[in-house]
Amino acid sequence: MNDEFNKKLNQLVSDFMNSYQKKECIIPQYYGPLPNRDEVIDITKSLRQLLFPGYFGKLSFEDETTEYHIGDMLISVHRKLSDQISSALMHQLVKSQESDGKLTGETIKTKANKIVEEFLGKLPMIREYLATDVQAAFDGDPAAESKEEIIFSYPGIFAISIYRIAHELYLLSVPLIPRIMSEYAHNITGIDIHPGATIGKRFFIDHGTGVVIGETTTIGDNVKIYQGVTLGALSTRGGQTLRGVKRHPTLEDGVTVYSGASILGGETVIGADAVIASNAFITKSIPDGTKVIVKSPELLLKGKEQTI
């Protein structure tokens, strides 16, 4: 390593250290430990193994389902998730500048443990919901060979599984972690379901790439949506002033939304059993049982002689 490079290197390091200290720097240095994204994803994978024993990981079904194995995994998930939630709570606390001695590490740890225990108790219920989702996918897709194929390979089921996990943590007011989980699913599947959304049983997303389901969306039972569907807000120009306001639509039981359709707005309600056609752009409520057809834009056909 020659002297010249050494000098440049020292300069570079010093530039970095300055950059980290800068006022407009991204992370103020006094914030405590952050949760670890890799660890959160590992936990998510373990939870998925608990929900679908024998499908993911190296072990076969028979190996996975002894109570000893389940118990051991639960203890491990308990410890890891509790650590991550503690970091998230501590960070939230420090940031909100309330850490004036009211809460110590121990109190936060106790709170985190309590959250984890409550959360783990929900997992059997989540399994029941997921069983209905798998059934819905099988019933709704002629290309599905078997339910096993759906569990193994359908991105819709992947995204819904992670959503159902993240949603329970969201309900328990855990910061940061539910969103890390749901964006992990978004990365893998192209399906973006905010953990705050409320979704009923027998939910089926086909293909799924490009689906967006916003934070305050409400979806009933037996709903089916296709790739590219947006359940979004009309405008978010209000930014942080809109936090907590219902900005996304409601889909009642039995609704079908075909690919590429957008349904926007917090007051928009799609009535039970309604069917929304591909590429429809909906910002108003639709009555029960209605079939919404887009009157296609006229297509112009030009013959061979023409160039493009």
Add this chain to the structure above:
Amino acid sequence: MNDEFNKKLNQLVSDFMNSYQKKECIIPQYYGPLPNRDEVIDITKSLRQLLFPGYFGKLSFEDETTEYHIGDMLISVHRKLSDQISSALMHQLVKSQESDGKLTGETIKTKANKIVEEFLGKLPMIREYLATDVQAAFDGDPAAESKEEIIFSYPGIFAISIYRIAHELYLLSVPLIPRIMSEYAHNITGIDIHPGATIGKRFFIDHGTGVVIGETTTIGDNVKIYQGVTLGALSTRGGQTLRGVKRHPTLEDGVTVYSGASILGGETVIGADAVIASNAFITKSIPDGTKVIVKSPELLLKGKEQTI
């Protein structure tokens, strides 16, 4: 570990065990071993290294291409793929309740070996198809610096490679595994090509996110499609009763489909050299050489003084 948590843990484990036993449980316990998804993906990566030697993995081109290395990889792929196919066949058999002694583990293994050998023999042909696909991408994309760049980084080529592999296994009636492979590509690229589709040479998908190509689609040579294109079914309300029916369109040689267009229906045929514009929604056949233009919906322009 205090006593209280211990009690809760025992309860939790017991809840899980009950959930796994439940009749509405997702996986009936008497099904045999399932294929291993991680293993299938590892096999897929090895196959990709065989198809594009020197591009993926740690070895350089020179190292990859001795016959010793190729032979060793083929033996390894042979063994692993044969194991996975055996599991898939066994599972299919048990599920279909035909396992009344007619087939033993040994017979299935023999069948799996035969399938693998037939499949491996197809790989040089797949390489020839892929060479034409890479050429088509290079010819069709002004942003492409070189064919090497395309192989390294174009998601379209990634998805088509995996499709061409999975399709051969699909033709050999292998259950579960082709779909695991194609959803692996879907995860990585956002391009969802069902392994049942039939696709000719010189196929180019640009950008690709959101592309859906259904199971019974037929695509000729020299076809080019863009991101967000759906080649889908008109409706799948019929569910499992539609299995095997041609539900997806046919694209003849030389067709171009621009981004966001949807072409739906098993009887829809896009004639040779036709061009389909962005966002077109097509449910009827289009004659050869036709250029389909969407008459754009009117745009309203409002000036600065207006708020949104």
Add this chain to the structure above:
Amino acid sequence: MNDEFNKKLNQLVSDFMNSYQKKECIIPQYYGPLPNRDEVIDITKSLRQLLFPGYFGKLSFEDETTEYHIGDMLISVHRKLSDQISSALMHQLVKSQESDGKLTGETIKTKANKIVEEFLGKLPMIREYLATDVQAAFDGDPAAESKEEIIFSYPGIFAISIYRIAHELYLLSVPLIPRIMSEYAHNITGIDIHPGATIGKRFFIDHGTGVVIGETTTIGDNVKIYQGVTLGALSTRGGQTLRGVKRHPTLEDGVTVYSGASILGGETVIGADAVIASNAFITKSIPDGTKVIVKSPELLLKGKEQTI
């Protein structure tokens, strides 16, 4: 291993070796070493850790920010990136058939080192741009709990970070590597930003799946775009003859583009503070401050009695 399989195996190996030698073979054998995709992705991850210390990887913020750690990482990134760039330059050279002794391995290594040093010097500046991007996301999304959540989990920030890295390498004329990086981000996020695009400060992509931003796009400060937006070329039928020509649009400061809109063509300019509605299809310039509304296609509502 029985004799019969052995014979088949020998045949198979020989078929592969023939396939690799074939004239229409994908990679001519005399090309030198290629860059290693896995290594490029590892470098990208390290760069991201340098840009957001404490967020990614196993170490906490405190551990990450000593000058010793930063210095050590920079040396490591320097060596690895220089190796990859050398391979890319060497490959480019061999391919262009100019390697008639004018450049030796040593000269290329010197050139690569110089590029890396110039590039590393840009990183603090990239951090400043990214700080504005994170702020824009926080200000623009009511669902964002905190800036930390955005850094951890928003795909838009992920894609923009990688773009800003890849863009600097693109400006330094590094072949292959910028595109490998940007397709890595495309794989993870479904957002496809070509490293050649020019993008200002405070850039926000919400949800992002399906976004395409072409090579010659120019984007000003304070621009916000949603999932499924295409900033593309009108037609690329010209193929390689169009290399270097401006084929993609210009968005001036403060433009908003809602989901699914397409803006196409190198002469298309969207004026400052213009707002483009969902699903708009734009091929002509739009004046400053204009709000473009799509006159929705008529929706037909059909009652319950009807079947689909």
Add this chain to the structure above:
Amino acid sequence: MNDEFNKKLNQLVSDFMNSYQKKECIIPQYYGPLPNRDEVIDITKSLRQLLFPGYFGKLSFEDETTEYHIGDMLISVHRKLSDQISSALMHQLVKSQESDGKLTGETIKTKANKIVEEFLGKLPMIREYLATDVQAAFDGDPAAESKEEIIFSYPGIFAISIYRIAHELYLLSVPLIPRIMSEYAHNITGIDIHPGATIGKRFFIDHGTGVVIGETTTIGDNVKIYQGVTLGALSTRGGQTLRGVKRHPTLEDGVTVYSGASILGGETVIGADAVIASNAFITKSIPDGTKVIVKSPELLLKGKEQTI
């Protein structure tokens, strides 16, 4: 890879293949699968974790001792050990040329399972023996700070633990595996205890390097030996004709043997509480309670003026 090297390589491979086929070749090719040494060592490590929970591996004591963790480890050890024993039994069978259809894979597997179950049932008893060994080390070594230090770091305890495990498998007539285990301990500690030896409670080996304890040795309770002690055979010139004959000595309760002493011969009995001095060479029996002192060879002392 140039042609010349290719030719050499082909020759080399062919030389190897010939060498493997040769009659005087080390392993006849028709022997079945062998046990896997790495796997046997992994199993040994797991067994040691079960015997000393909290000491080895990544988990702390608290984590290690839930019944769920223990149960899960037992299942895993059961499966792995059963596989290895099956291979060892199969190999033994094929080699002894008795595999004339009398035993199938299934029968061997059943036999292996039975052996493993019997073996695992012995582990709590082994723990009790080891507890006395640790106590003896603590009582006998003034340099020992604590029993924890002994478990963590004393090679004597390591070697005795592995011996006690391997001995139980030896008693169950498992081929190959006990010796792989005891040589693993020999590698780590320099202490070579044949799994066939019989050893009582409160056994202490200090330092231990160079200790050899032969196959037919019998050792009572409360025995203490030092580094370099050999408990061996007088001569093994008889080779395989001596198989099964008692060739190694008997040490009764309470015997102490100091460093470097050799006690040889199957009829040699060291009576209870006898003490054998350093470097003694014993080939005859010694009565109870005797202290054997070596009359040291005369030492010649030469002054400074002398050279060596």
Add this chain to the structure above:
Amino acid sequence: MNDEFNKKLNQLVSDFMNSYQKKECIIPQYYGPLPNRDEVIDITKSLRQLLFPGYFGKLSFEDETTEYHIGDMLISVHRKLSDQISSALMHQLVKSQESDGKLTGETIKTKANKIVEEFLGKLPMIREYLATDVQAAFDGDPAAESKEEIIFSYPGIFAISIYRIAHELYLLSVPLIPRIMSEYAHNITGIDIHPGATIGKRFFIDHGTGVVIGETTTIGDNVKIYQGVTLGALSTRGGQTLRGVKRHPTLEDGVTVYSGASILGGETVIGADAVIASNAFITKSIPDGTKVIVKSPELLLKGKEQTI
């Protein structure tokens, strides 16, 4: 998993849990966390890299020796070693039943940090000692090609390096960890140097297997010993009552001890420049400059005609 095995498994788990609870159980359950042996060994390896930069680990000399790399390694070693020492101190405290609130986790951590800082400050001095040891090995062994060979491969230098590290921690009254380190070296080399021993500069151990150097041994500068040498206690029958008493010999400057010799007893002093012959058994002091020759036991030679 059949029911029968399940029953057996439950019984087995229960037997284990009982065994762990038993009064004569090896580890009382209320002891706190123990240090982690694997972690201690990792730390030892890092320390060795700091002492011999460029020799061990993946990096070359040039890479290893920037101050950034050194600083980063020191921070990492600091954190890990401080954690392990904290565990060791806490365990010692709990065991000695003094933990009546006088010391909290924080106080122990502070103490551990102070120890680590003092220890790290000793490392450059240790390097100076080791440089003399390497030189002594080179000067003393005609088979040594170079000093590099000695550092890479001589077990004597390995054992002395670890001893010099462990000794400094021993002097700082760290429990458990020094012995774990020295037994790690014992495992690798067969050389057993207690961390309590005091050893001067230019120390050379040739071959080394079987060497034992007891806790209260004192060794001057420029001493050379061979394989199988014991510097031990006369008798340790007193067990724990002898703790702290000088039980092992003193070797003054320039002493040479040939292979297999034993020097025993706390009052035994080998005077400066004395030479002790192979296999000598010494329990009394030897004056300066003396050469001790063993009058060899008579050898009986028997001719060919005789059988053994």
Add this chain to the structure above:
Amino acid sequence: MNDEFNKKLNQLVSDFMNSYQKKECIIPQYYGPLPNRDEVIDITKSLRQLLFPGYFGKLSFEDETTEYHIGDMLISVHRKLSDQISSALMHQLVKSQESDGKLTGETIKTKANKIVEEFLGKLPMIREYLATDVQAAFDGDPAAESKEEIIFSYPGIFAISIYRIAHELYLLSVPLIPRIMSEYAHNITGIDIHPGATIGKRFFIDHGTGVVIGETTTIGDNVKIYQGVTLGALSTRGGQTLRGVKRHPTLEDGVTVYSGASILGGETVIGADAVIASNAFITKSIPDGTKVIVKSPELLLKGKEQTI
């Protein structure tokens, strides 16, 4: 990280950097790259797999023995070993200060390749030697169940295998690497065979811990030695002036040496078929066929009434 620790850390780093620069520093900084010890050990393991296919590593015998696998391993070993030998040669050259432009990296690489090719050609011959060694162990040890057990677990065979590999490299004048290999075997087995020794067929080392075989030792065919045997030099006080001189004994065909015996001196010849008893100390030649018995030192037996 508080300021105080930061200051200490900076001081510590500076102390280290000074230590590395010091004149009496162990490694002068201008030396080139050193071979990598871990890599050398990996190569050694691969060579052992080639010598005993199916015994070590994850693959079974059948998998290991295709010519494809062998060829692939040979190419890999070729590349890695050639790299390590190049480093060793370069280092030797730089150190001997002859690198005045006479040899470039390319020339050294060519030389290294030639050495490797010559070496690999010796491997089938080494296999033949090892087959005789395994046979000798089986014939000579009544405790040996089978030859497979010997290959799997006997430290003697391990040490001899590595010796036979290292010896061939020693004969080819490769610096550093043979000794790294032989000390690797010494670490594992406690058997220290210098790669310079010359050893015939059917060589058997029983137990082996503590065996030392010096650089200029010559051993005929059919020799058997036990643990703790030294074949050494009389004195090495001459240090580096003795380099190359024959300092170690010669053992002719059929010699047996029992445990703990020392045979010293370059002019000492043990005649064919001689037998040397345990603990004998031999510095003079012994005629053919002689049996050397040590007249045991008198043993004093003291009765029970006496204390020790």
